[in-house]
Amino acid sequence: MHVPDGFIDAPVSAAAGVVAAAAVAVSLRGARRELAATGPGAGTGAERTAPLAGLVAAFIFAVQMLNFPVAAGTSGHLLGGALAAILVGPYTGVLCVSVVLLMQGVLFADGGLTALGVNISDMAVITTAVAYAVFRLLVRVLPRTRRSVAVASFTAALLSVPAAAVCFTAFYALGGTTDVALGKVFTAMVGVHVLIGLGEAVITALTVGAVLAVRPDLVYGARGLTRPLELRTSPLAADDAPAAAPAAPAPAPAAPRRSPRRLWLAGLAAALVCAGGLSYYASSSPDGLEKVAHDKGLDTRTEEHATADSPLADYSVKDIANRRLAGGLAGVIGVAATLAAGTGVFVVLRRRKAAADTPAPAADTPAEQH
Amino acid sequence: MSTTAPAPSLAVSGLAYAYPDGHQALFGVDLTLARGERVALLGPNGAGKTTLVLHLNGILEAGAGTVTVAGLPVTREHLAEIRRRVGIVFQDPDDQLFMPTVREDVAFGPAAAGLRGAALDARVTEALDRVGMTGYADRPPHHLSFGQRRRVAVATVLAMRPEILVLDEPSSNLDPASRRELADILRSLDVTVLMVTHDLPYALELCPRSVVLSGGVIVADGTTQELLCDEELMRGHRLELPFGFDPRSVTLPG
Amino acid sequence: MGAGHAHKLYRDGRSPVHALPAHCKIAAVFCFVLVVVATPRTAAWAFALYAGLLAAVAAAARVPAGFLLKRLLIEVPFVAFAVLMPFVAEGPRTHLLGLDLSVSGLWGAWNVLAKGTLGVAASVLLAATTELRQLLLGLERLRIPPLLVQIASFMIRYGDVLTDELRRMRIARLSRGFEARGVRHWGVLAKSAGALFIRSYERGERVHLAMVSRGYTGTMPLTDTATATRTHWTRAAALPLAALAVCLLGWIL
Numbered sequence: 001m002h003v004p005d006g007f008i009d010a011p012v013s014a015a016a017g018v019v020a021a022a023a024v025a026v027s028l029r030g031a032r033r034e035l036a037a038t039g040p041g042a043g044t045g046a047e048r049t050a051p052l053a054g055l056v057a058a059f060i061f062a063v064q065m066l067n068f069p070v071a072a073g074t075s076g077h078l079l080g081g082a083l084a085a086i087l088v089g090p091y092t093g094v095l096c097v098s099v100v101l102l103m104q105g106v107l108f109a110d111g112g113l114t115a116l117g118v119n120i121s122d123m124a125v126i127t128t129a130v131a132y133a134v135f136r137l138l139v140r141v142l143p144r145t146r147r148s149v150a151v152a153s154f155t156a157a158l159l160s161v162p163a164a165a166v167c168f169t170a171f172y173a174l175g176g177t178t179d180v181a182l183g184k185v186f187t188a189m190v191g192v193h194v195l196i197g198l199g200e201a202v203i204t205a206l207t208v209g210a211v212l213a214v215r216p217d218l219v220y221g222a223r224g225l226t227r228p229l230e231l232r233t234s235p236l237a238a239d240d241a242p243a244a245a246p247a248a249p250a251p252a253p254a255a256p257r258r259s260p261r262r263l264w265l266a267g268l269a270a271a272l273v274c275a276g277g278l279s280y281y282a283s284s285s286p287d288g289l290e291k292v293a294h295d296k297g298l299d300t301r302t303e304e305h306a307t308a309d310s311p312l313a314d315y316s317v318k319d320i321a322n323r324r325l326a327g328g329l330a331g332v333i334g335v336a337a338t339l340a341a342g343t344g345v346f347v348v349l350r351r352r353k354a355a356a357d358t359p360a361p362a363a364d365t366p367a368e369q370h
Numbered sequence: 371m372s373t374t375a376p377a378p379s380l381a382v383s384g385l386a387y388a389y390p391d392g393h394q395a396l397f398g399v400d401l402t403l404a405r406g407e408r409v410a411l412l413g414p415n416g417a418g419k420t421t422l423v424l425h426l427n428g429i430l431e432a433g434a435g436t437v438t439v440a441g442l443p444v445t446r447e448h449l450a451e452i453r454r455r456v457g458i459v460f461q462d463p464d465d466q467l468f469m470p471t472v473r474e475d476v477a478f479g480p481a482a483a484g485l486r487g488a489a490l491d492a493r494v495t496e497a498l499d500r501v502g503m504t505g506y507a508d509r510p511p512h513h514l515s516f517g518q519r520r521r522v523a524v525a526t527v528l529a530m531r532p533e534i535l536v537l538d539e540p541s542s543n544l545d546p547a548s549r550r551e552l553a554d555i556l557r558s559l560d561v562t563v564l565m566v567t568h569d570l571p572y573a574l575e576l577c578p579r580s581v582v583l584s585g586g587v588i589v590a591d592g593t594t595q596e597l598l599c600d601e602e603l604m605r606g607h608r609l610e611l612p613f614g615f616d617p618r619s620v621t622l623p624g
Numbered sequence: 625m626g627a628g629h630a631h632k633l634y635r636d637g638r639s640p641v642h643a644l645p646a647h648c649k650i651a652a653v654f655c656f657v658l659v660v661v662a663t664p665r666t667a668a669w670a671f672a673l674y675a676g677l678l679a680a681v682a683a684a685a686r687v688p689a690g691f692l693l694k695r696l697l698i699e700v701p702f703v704a705f706a707v708l709m710p711f712v713a714e715g716p717r718t719h720l721l722g723l724d725l726s727v728s729g730l731w732g733a734w735n736v737l738a739k740g741t742l743g744v745a746a747s748v749l750l751a752a753t754t755e756l757r758q759l760l761l762g763l764e765r766l767r768i769p770p771l772l773v774q775i776a777s778f779m780i781r782y783g784d785v786l787t788d789e790l791r792r793m794r795i796a797r798l799s800r801g802f803e804a805r806g807v808r809h810w811g812v813l814a815k816s817a818g819a820l821f822i823r824s825y826e827r828g829e830r831v832h833l834a835m836v837s838r839g840y841t842g843t844m845p846l847t848d849t850a851t852a853t854r855t856h857w858t859r860a861a862a863l864p865l866a867a868l869a870v871c872l873l874g875w876i877l
Contacts, residue, residue, distance in 0.1 A: 004699065004736070004739075004740035004743060004744065005660065005661050005739050005742070005743025005744075006660070006735055006736050006738070006740050006743065007702075007736050007739075009661070010661045010662040013661065024772065028771055047832070047835070047841060047842040048832050049771060050771060050774035050775055050844075051778055051828045051829075051832045052825065052828040052829070054774065054775045054777070054778020054779050054781075054782065055778060055779075055782055055786075055824045055825065055827055055828035056821075056824060056825065056828070057775055057776070057778070058778065058779045058780075058782040058783045058785075058786050058824060059820060059821055059824035061779060061783050061786075062786035062787045062820065062824075063790075063817050065787060065790065066813060066816065068804070068807075068810055068813055069804050069806055069809070070806070070807065078817070087821060088825075095772075095775065096775070096779075098772075099772065099776050099779055102776065103776055103779065103780065105747065106750070106759060106763075107759070108751070109695065109698055109699075109743075109745075109747035109748050109751065110698050112657065112661075112740065112743040112744075113653065113657050113743060113746075114657050114661050114743065177732065177736065178709055178713065178728075178735065179713045179715060179726070179728035179731070180712055180714070180732070181713075181714055184712060203810060203814055203817070206810060206811055206814030206815075206818075207815075207821070208818075209814070209818075210815040210819065211818040211821055211822060213818075215822050215825075218821075
């Protein structure tokens with residue numbers, strides 16, 4: 001799925017580059033918090049970021065070489081975005097996958113240099129953000145068991161891969177240089193990636209399960225799941241501290257959780273409506289969208305006189321305007337939905353982080369020792 | 371053996387430490403190393419050896435007691451200087467050699483301390499020369515043999531001109547020739563050495579003095595030969611000599 | 625990756641291309657690809673000129689054609705995609721060798737193939753004439769955030785170590801008579817992946833300790849002093865400037 005040079009036109013590639021750069025900049029700051037020390041030598045996150053994120057990036061790179069046989073000699077491998085998000089957190093995940101993509105582009109020419117922005121936006125940012133949002137949502141909604149974590153990882157990975165395909169389609173709608181109907185691109189990309197996502201989902205769920213069984217403290221997405229420390233009220237203390245004491249531990253963690261849960265559910269509903277609306281739009285009016293990918297912006301002007309039998313020549317001006325409008329609208333909706341989902345995730349995460357700051361150290365204490 | 375210099379290289383007194391989860395690893399360690407001494411730190415697994423080592427350069431903060439390095443107490447405000455004075459060589463050289471080339475790795479410590487340009491180059495060359503790895507400066511660490519990587523790991527620390535060299539299992543995974551070469555290198559250095567090891571013959575060969583850490587306290591301190599010959603002590607702390615090795619029969623040079 | 629693959633990616637040499645500072649080369653390649661992408665696809669001759677420019681660079685760098693072509697194979701998945709395009713694209717059809725093809729699809733396929741191939745070839749030349757370490761330093765000099773470059777250099781340093789661990793785990797599995805043959809065996813492979821993650825993370829923590837022990841406080845000490853002279857920049861700019869001239873001609877003609 002590494003997009004090469006020339007697949008998306010220059011202006012959209014540049015815009016995607018800006019989006020990707022912003023996302024990486026945000027992630028650089030976020031990763032420091034995620035990787036802040038819990039163990040010996042506790043230092044600030046800043047000095048732990050480079051070695052830990054570097055090793056996680058190396059892990060993603062290495063694990064992409066682990067072949068999972070499918071059938072009859074074919075095999076697939078992990079993409080790793082969802083796995084990284086769940087294991088080390090969304091910011092570090094974005095960072096690590098971005099670095100892997102950067103190195104693949106520069107060293108192996110895998111994915112074009114000008115397409116780096118597009119590649120990072122869909123494969124690093126969208127995959128990771130969607131996977132983490134879905135994962136956290138499910139973990140909060142489902143009962144606190146290990147099986148729930150597996151189900152959540154499965155669903156997160158399953159959705160994250162087609163989400164990247166949707167994001168790619170949006171880029172394609174805006175700046176695709178080929179003339180394939182958007183509906184077809186959408187169907188083909190999402191169809192293929194649902195299949196890929198299935199494999200990704202199984203492997204991710206199994207891998208998260210394997211880590212959870214040995215070092216549950218290392219699974220970032222499941223950190224809140226460690227059983228809260230049990231406090232047994234001594235019969236002696238009960239006399240001194242009236243009613244409030246025994247009641248305190250129970251509702252305290254539950255109260256703050258209720259409102260975020262509602263927020264998460266609302267977010268999910270909104271995302272579903274967005275996704276549903278978008279695909280309905282794409283499938284119900286295929287004619288209006290068909291030519292969306294047709295050379296826009298820079299190319300259009302020369303194209304018209306350069307190729308006499310260009311499809312554009314057949315259409316009236318009004319038609320073009322309408323089609324462009326439709327296409328543009330679809331693109332705008334796609335990108336707006338993507339951005340909204342992205343910012344939503346970041347904002348909610350940040351708010352949660354601030355809220356969770358107080359219970360966090362308590363949950364992290366038993367994390368490490370030598 | 372121990373000369374009473376005004377400021378010993380290392381002075382640990384009453385050091386106790388418990389991990390954040392409540393597990394206590396050290397219960398009051400007292401240990402003094404004079405300048406230029408080579409001392410082996412022996413003890414079974416889980417005795418607290420690694421925990422003690424991580425206190426020497428302030429990675430862990432003492433729960434009780436003090437650590438001083440050449441007169442300088444290990445506290446937060448002295449951390450940079452302490453980390454220059456105490457050079458720790460970790461067990462896995464792949465953890466220690468994290469830079470893309472040998473030269474950059476050896477330069478890392480001195481550069482972090484502010485050395486630049488020709489002085490830095492000279493320091494790197496000198497350190498590599500002392501471990502006999504001058505010809506490998508531009509190689510990626512991954513291309514070296516395990517023994518060579520261990521030697522470079524020692525060089526990375528020597529480049530900081532430490533007051534005391536702390537080695538964690540220096541002889542592990544080395545073939546006999548690399549083991550001997552490393553011993554020659556260590557013997558040629560004029561720094562204080564604290565060597566954490568399970569390799570008792572190696573301790574006997576290199577370190578005139580040994581201390582035994584067990585259960586979070588120092589349970590024995592004396593000449594290596596005497597300690598290794600004390601069968602009761604050895605059995606009591608899960609220390610075993612390799613088959614057929616008799617410390618009594620070894621004549622030590624010097 | 626990294627050191628282990630260095631012999632495959634990088635071709636040691638003493639050519640004028642090798643001698644250019646890495647950041648000049650990276651900037652030049654990037655601008656070149658940008659210009660290529662912005663060229664109208666109908667100007668087929670422009671792409672031929674671009675290919676000629678790259679061939680000249682390859683000749684100057686003494687990179688043999690065989691090496692370059694072999695590395696171009698990375699593109700194959702997208703070639704397959706491009707081949708499909710004339711069949712699925714819309715618009716007026718044309719008949720070629722008895723096949724019913726879309727004209728705009730053909731143009732699209734040509735566009736992706738030409739630009740993609742030139743992009744890959746330029747990147748391959750960059751990697752073939754620049755040492756890995758220099759590439760990273762070059763990125764840093766181009767104001768890529770230092771933390772990002774640090775992460776990348778750790779990734780390259782430990783990529784090999786981790787791939788080795790993965791290989792050892794595979795040998796250990798094989799030695800015990802296990803060979804993954806299908807979906808049923810994914811659980812075992814996933815356990816390897818999980819174990820690899822734990823080892824990687826724990827190694828990251830140990831590396832952090834080793835760094836802190838040698839005075840690391842969050843920023844890498846600057847040991848890189850290489851600078852580019854005006855001559856370097858002029859030489860490196862030759863490629864993108866020539867390409868820009870071709871591109872402008874392509875728009876005008």
